[in-house]
Amino acid sequence: MSSPGITVLGSGFGALSTVRELRARLCTAPITLISPRAELHYLPGSIWIPSGRRRREDLVVPLAPFFERMKVRHVQAEVTGLEDAGRTVLIRGAERIANDALVIATGGRFIRKLPGIEHAITPCEGISAAEEIRERLGAMAGGAIAIGFSGNPKEPAAVRGGPMFEFLFAIDTQLRREGRRGQFTLTFFHPKAEPGKRLGEQAVQGILAEMRRRGIQTHLGHKPLRFEEDKVVTEGGEIPADLILFMSGMTGNAWLDATALPRSPGGLVAADAQCRVRGWPRTYVVGDAGSFPGPDWAPKQAHMADLQARAAAQNLIDALAGRPETAGFKTELLCIIDTLEQGKLVWRTDARTIALPWLRPLHWAKAHFERRYLKRYR
Template identity: 60%
Template sequence: MTNITILGSGFGAMTTVRELRRLKVAAGITVISPRDELHYLSSSVWIPAGVVTGDDLKIPLQRFFARNEVSFVRGAATGLADGGRTVLTDAGRFANDQLVIATGARFLRTLPGIEHALTPCAGIETAEEIARRLRAMTGGTIAVGFATNPNEPGAMRGGPMFEYLFIIDALLRREGRRAAFELVFFNPAARPGARLGPEAVDGMLAEMTKRGISTHLGHKLVRFEPGRVVTEGGDFAADLILFMPGLTGPAWLDHADLPLSAGGMITADAQCRVTARPGVWVVGDVGSYPGPDWLAKQAHQADLQAKAAAANIAATLEGREAVTAFKSELICIIDTLHSGILVYRNPSRNFVSPQLRLFHWAKRAFERQYLRPYR
């Protein structure tokens, strides 16, 4: 039987499984990943405020795999061989007829002293550690910032950092502790979050001013020290540093013989085909794709790429041409704990909503709806 192997168990990987089965692809599907859980990191911003727990966001996939006739291999990719037809893992070698790489990216942890910062999207456990640190603090300065990969400007994840900033502010106010804290937002760009669109950037900066949040913008980061952020434009004290570095490809790509972008991502076309590697596809953060300069590294875009890849695999297996291009679209709700701001962008439109309670509840409802097929 034809085998489709999918590397990863995140948003892009699981959407690929769902789409293949929705399209009635009868091939065998093998998922290779270190874990048989889907971690819904999009809601981890609420862990410090106690809205959700870490366990709420870890969704076991065994029943989903059984319903979709998926063979699961617990293992981590270490490389590829035979032009992608063999996956090398710490659990052995696995052959495939079609390969989908959806392992996600890794953070560029090259800034000196980065061990003094917490990276929220590094995992649910990090969000839990942020919650513990906040509970233990009686006052001080909390610094929140993000940066990008200088060789691939789109390889960043800034939206969650705006959310952490505003949610921490709201949480401290709810607890009656805000006056004991200074919040500082820092970024090497003078106008951070440009991929959201100019109106969104104006809105984020205005919201910071409204909430009494200081900013340190437009200065290249130099290093972190215990209790301090150092930039080329000066330094400032910080008792807690939350920092999202830029993204690059996972380390195992060094042993995969795949074409990589300057930023270390797998290069692909609009159909999610890996350049010059027939039968090898890429979806999500690990890929470098054509598209607008605001093309986001986010779960929604990974889902759209997964849908295109699944449609093209189905066409390929039927002897048809793979012509389905992924849709370029940015949709996010910047949550502020009690309300939210909706940002939407496609090639012809950029919309930013007012801040409304409706969007906080819409984001919570979307989580329940999104996770339903996996529960």
């Protein structure tokens, strides 16, 4: 009887990197990947959609050719649960898919609990959100724009702050290029006095200095209470806003609630340093879906998902062969915060933190990385 093989849940950075790493390590086991669509949506590039520098078709990559090259069977469906300690995946329509090993890479979910959250756009929810920002900006003759983010208080790592700095600076740059900046006020808000501390003190001070240089107002150290159609209400007062961009902290996807998977206090899948789901043999988690041991500045970003995918792939192969699972991953924050014209490189490890000044070549480097990354899947 043939083996069920390996099942990967998701089609984002962590899932696709896991597939590549398995095949790069000469794993010949059958791979079934389950996701609602056979597409990669490259969300880091969505910061360039409002300015017209990117379009949807630039950032959506059909995955059928990649699946064919990697000999992957794609099942287009939504996961609804797990049985048999991970050996059976339930999908919508009551079908069951068996596996010898499972990788969970279905990403996270933004917490939408603040009253009036429907008045805010959450940019990292998808390309459609960036397109809505583009349309809203284009229709505004002037007004007030408020941009901010917060975290999951029970999961310090489950936050996406970097993209919000990028949307802030990119919108400022775009309005200046269009000769309209004088008709707008931009305000950045955050519940902490020093936003983005996971980037390191030097980077935070550089970002705040750039806001001052651009005339961007700040409203820091006050917890948001609610959003209204024309304002952000915080514990420290109100921020007028005709357009609100807000990124909340992340928690686990809703389908996890129908499983017995171990969860972190913040709602993510609890994993060990080898990306193994605690207490579930041959079941692994990578990327935003997981809660991993490590420093509280550990990032939720594609680079980190790639590092975790390497460890998960090697440990999965070793587990199937009956060998000890010892592969770990390093915690590393690596990003370029882009302004449409310049970029700031931030690199943080346990040993050091480096934050370069704003440089135009780093803007080009970010675009070059995008092209190289997507070439793997086109």
